Amino acid sequence: MSFFDIINPSFILFPALIGSAILALVCPLVGAHLILRRRVFLGLTLPQMAACGVAFTFWIYHEAGAAHGAGGERLLAVAGSLVFTLAGMAVLAYLDRHASGSSEGRLAAAYALASALTILFIVFNPAGELEILNLLKGEVIALSREELRLLAIVYAVVFFTMILFRREFLLTSFDQDLAFLLTGGNAQWGFWLYVLCGLSIAVGVIMAGPLLVFGFMVLPPLAARALARGMVSFFSLSSLLGVGIAILGFYISVQLDLPLGPTDVTLGCAVIFLIYAVQGGLLKRGSS
């Protein structure tokens, strides 16, 4: 199967390609701010909390006597993902303000707890095990047109909000003191940035799993940071590299029959390695 067959709209897996391209376009914009604010572990912990919410919802759904595959299950899972993500963010924000100890330590503990609970909820609910395992592997292959539409709508809102309020979000990420002065002491932009982050993670995880969402949030901006000479080029490159990785990763995944999530993440890491290796080589040549 050629590359052009795969990007043909009549290809059966075309919705999955579009879904992963949408994730790859938007997640880096949000993830770039997490990197700039040195909150990368939040990008790891929140998707795991979202996955925990999905596993919990599937378990409760099964306990209520509903059969898997019945209507409304996915919508409930989106709600579960959203509630767990936003509740987790609220608890972490509260602890950051009021508790002693390091923020990284709390994020690590929250990640461990969310991972453990996800497995326990799967064990409680063997009927939904396959679906959850597919989710954790990052299988967007099964994305239906309705799910794609939901993903497109939510991510369009996140994307345009990030573009529209780019100055406010950049200012609050770069220098919170100046943001405080220029907005007359209003700290709302940091709050809204985290809300967008939670929304994109909660919906992204139900469509593609925590691995792919975290990968697209972190890897393209890390690669772009080495190339960018300003914030506009940093954000643009992050999204472009993300989409490039998504399309190439999808092609490799289909050709070699590999799961998409791990393929994209491995490819993203290879891109970072390549960029830094070439840059290091050029610097060495320049200095000799």
Next chain:
Amino acid sequence: MTQSPPLVSLSNARLGYHDHAILHDVDLDIHPGDFIAMAGPNGSGKTTLFRAILGFLPVLGGSLIRNCALHEFGYVPQSAALDPTFPISAGEVVEMGAYGRLKPFQQTPAVERQRLGDVLEEVGLRRLATRSFFSLSGGQKQRILIARALMVRPKILILDEPLSGVDSESQATITELLLKINREEGKAVFFSSHDLRMVRRVASKVLRVDGGRLAWEESAMTEHPW
């Protein structure tokens, strides 16, 4: 002749973090056109005083009155306080000073682009606008942060240790720039340093901070400190 009301007035103020006062009985008025230096050892409370004036910290006791809005303060933090991994250009850092005047959907208007060029010219770094901010020298970074503070159109400039970590040539350039801003534009300037001898040469009023108290001393500033 009546003096104009102070831009900032602290009276019998207690300042610190989480109910733990670092500075006590602070009485200080900053008027338009003042050029005040504050000297004291590291950890004596210089940054605490700035942060309280700027509203980042609550006043624990006494009173603090600001006769100008928060967005009329031009604040220059220590450049080391900013994350050096940001891929941001010098011009983008300066442009941030105008963000408070721009609407979310608005393109940067010509008047703000003109102002951006003017303040970069004023600090003598227009040619470096597209360079990565964190690739600049310590002195250049300070001048870019001063340009950003000017971009705000401030009534008062507050600078936290603007001369630390820069070579003597940059110290002279920055000091001359601050004097020029003070004398030609009439803006109040309030800056800190741990070098008492240096601030005595530069400022018309010198505040000493030590042991949790502020004390005034008159400076012997000459026409040209360098």
